[in-house]
Amino acid sequence: MLETPNAARRVSAFADAVSPAGIRPLPGAARFALRLREADATGEAAGFRLDQPLNTFAAQGDRLSLRLGPNEWLLIGPEADADAIAAEIAAALGTRFHTLVDIGHRNVAIEVKGPHAADILNAGCPLDLFDARFPTGTATRTLLGKAEIVLMRLDDAPTYRVECWRSFATYVHDFLTEAAQEFDAGT
């Protein structure tokens, strides 16, 4: 038997991507789909806040908790912490009925940053990304063109994080690249 932990190398979905300024595929991350009944969603677990309002995220250190629905969270953390996060969540939630599913490789992430970030996203995202309507701290499931994405606004730069399923990575990346073209060269 072969004992070579992590011998098989990783191949990112963005291996061949060429990105313009302001658009950056992000490296791998630990991700979990956490489901927990609304009534049980109090406080936090393993550094992931649970009781924030819908369609917002909370950050504690490098752990992000996105509340995408009344009973649904997307948890994102450093990739190396994946096993620890799973164990800590199990310990923290104890007998509270919950499910935790590893989706670290299901999703990929792209950062969109800069003064035209909202315009680039609005090429395919129908939401109002105006500062007051989609402030820093917002996180929601939405569309980019014909792909489903999760969109977060991370800071006031503004920096957005786009999460999509892995097989849509090329489409989403190329869609953003196409939309960015006029700003990339123009300003």
Added chain:
Amino acid sequence: MAGVNRLPRGGRIDRAKPVSISFNGQTLSGYAGDTVASLLLANGIHLVGRSFKYHRPRGILSHGSDEPNALLSIDRGPGKIDPNNRATVAEARGGLVTASQNHWPSLNFDVGAINDRLSPIFVAGFYYKTFMWPRRFWDRVYEPNIRAAAGLGKSPDGPDADRYGNRHAHCDVLVVGAGPAGLAAALAASEGGKRIILADEQAEFGGSLLHDVTSTVDGTAAQDWAAQAIAMLKARENVTLLTRTTAFGYYNHNHVAMAERITDHLENAPDHLPRERLWQVRAGAVILATGSHERPLVFADNDRPGIMLAESIRAFVNRYAVAPGRRIVIATSGASAYRAAADAHAAGLAVTVVDIRLEADCGPEVAFVRQKGIDVLTSHTVIAATGRKRVTGLIVAPLGSEGRVGARRTLAADCVGMSGGWTPSVHLFSQSRGKLRFDDAIDAFVPGQSVQAERSAGAARGSYDLADCIADGFAAGDPLTARPRLAATPSLTGFQPVRILPTDADATRVRAFVDFQNDVTAKDIGLAVREGFESVEHVKRYTTTGMATDQGKTSNMNALGLMAGIQGKALPAVGTTTFRPPYTPVTFGTLVGPAKNALFDPARITPIHGWAKEHGAEFENVGLWKRAWYFPQGRETMHEAVARECKAVREGVGIFDASTLGKIEVVGPDAAEFMNRIYINAWTKLKPGACRYGLMLKEDGFIMDDGVVARLAEDRFHVTTTTGGAARVLQHMEDYLQTEWPDLRVFLTSITEQYAVIALQGPKAREVIAPLVSDIDLSGEAFPHMTVRTGFICGVPTRLFRVSFTGELGFEINVPSDHGRAVWEAIYERGRAFGITPYGTETMHVLRAERGFIIVGQETDGTVTPDDVGLGGMIAKAKPDFVGKRSLARPDIVAAGRKQLIGLVTDDPSLVLDEGAQIIDDRHRPVPIKALGHVTSSYWSAACGRSIALALVAGGRERMGETLYVTTPDSFAAARVTAPVFFDEKGARVHA
């Protein structure tokens, strides 16, 4: 000076920036700020096209987006040519190559003009009346010829070289139109910090003020007031200003679609800019300040080049410093044309005014221009225009009492301005579903009851006075704050509606045009009414009036008025037609936006896609997925490749990318109960570590989806679905979980893309992976068929399934997606010693068909029950309920004679039947013969050395051994009914 008819002074053109364009091969000069129309007129060119039906010479009728005549082909470079550009909208700039349309061999000499001579034949309804018989002529003669003659302009035949953008936007108030009312509305609305978008179709904001050189507003020149307003709006961060942007569609919930033209006006447009952009705006409120359209007068030969709208003369003179003629006659039934007369006169042009109204019915405008020395003939009608390719004069005659037409005289003219009054532009209001109201005082439909959060302002709602427009704009922009009314020069307003000018000519010979673009005359409208068309909608379709790309902006009110007059009805009783998007033509590119080529649709690719591509795979589309179809080597045909791949799996080992299979993780203490309710199978007793083939039904009892399900733990199932069914199945499950069984403690998560799935199939499969796998005992005893183990492969965590869709010993190796390719490559390297062969979906289909495994969507079509495909035994009888259970007891489901899955072997073993071919029991029956069923799958089977087929046949299982007949492209093929399994009938090989 650019152009013989360029005026020495004035205009908003930039005389420091000369431009030249090509028109029908001729190079013409103008200035930045010109439209193609103003540039042509500056060069003395009025004849710019041939009309749609009669090929009559046509000129420039208007100065804006309502232009029906001056439609040009514009070529901006390779792949950048398009037809039917309005010369009055297209901005002149260097490098434009323009050409007139709808003529052969040339604009000046057009053979098609014969249609004009034949006009007594081409009356309204000509096609309906003429091409009736002989019936067989329709397909071969009439339709091809009509199609060849129809249409205006030539479609580009190469791919569009431009890029197009898309933008979703939101605002509190969207103001459409930046004339005096729109500017005022935007100023008022934006004062409090609300988010405002102001969009106007023109290159500059200002609307009618752009050609108003005499009015003042609030003590300053009207154009300066506009400039100040624009500067104020620019300074406000909450205001987005969009020029060259046409709001063309008004949809539900204040969703307004707008087309922004970004680069057409730029001589050296940078590559990074899109040509046009579609804006999809969600507005809290919409203010429609879309202005109004001038009506032509309807008289004989009113379509001669050189005859244009009176206000357009004013625009060409004042805005573009162009003399559209040196000797101008203004024919009018209203006051506004006197302003045009005065401005043309001030520019040094000779002007005469002919007014249809009685002197007593006219206002102060008559005295106003007479003071300036302009001749005014009141109470005169226009009998006809003279000239053919350019107007040479107007035949006019005094109108006596009781409409008697007096002695004719001809007024020489090289340009005629006509004005039949004004029509508010209510297109967008009508699109918003607002109800129109007829206002007698201004002889027009105006916005009545709004249906959405919308308000019209200014001329768009029939308010034509400048000060009124500005006041209305303020009130629309901010209804809560009373603003002082700004003083402005009183506008010359008011007109007398005339549908058709009185004439002493034989009415049956008069060609007086109502709709210029579709060549509809007053006579056509009359004919339609005489033939019994009463509804405005019917007359419109019969005569095609108002149905051209200009949507009847200039013609509709004249057409409606004529109808009403002939029918002796009041105009509101006739009603009006419905306005539909787009307000003005929109390019396909704008609607398509970035969704072309690679961005047309997401092409979903698996982690192993790159490897398959590098190894020569042909791909097939399955939903949005690209799946490897087969891997041809050298010059292999598909048939040869598939036969080789099949053989490799049966005799050695094959490797297949199954990553696209849908995967759902069902977790929770009630997971087994949930599975019991969703699937027909029983799940309670399935042990962790075991797998089961599951089948789910819709409520109607028919098969919805299938797949192998692994129980990973008491409370955790790894469900697989078909590739195409993944999203549908998850939605189906969520629907039941959330609405029917919210009490169950279960949650569902899609893990389709968490795992790359490598199917390794064939007798050598175990040997291949053995050295790569750790923490799993691969022996047949420890890890039998239909079980699952977790451990590591190549050091990567895996959910290793021992399952088979091929009938061979096999594994499906789930690894986290990013590791998929590396694990695949490691297995492939290790497998080379065993002759490992990559195979695609086609081979997978053949192998499963040899074993008689169904594919949902191929053997099933939404009307097939488990029993129909021989899987009735899977139904857990003891379960109280599951989705679809009740339907399985319906009389027609339990009736005899249902179509059942069987195998078919053709008498000729080399014949591969067509999938979908119909099946009968006796080929000698008289037709029509009732079909017993159809072939669902059909392949060449290398393992069987012959063709095989699966079919659904009525009472099929009772027909074993019977010979049936299957349709072929030219006859029937005899085939024997067998059990639906052709290879390894006992299914022993999977246990190897």
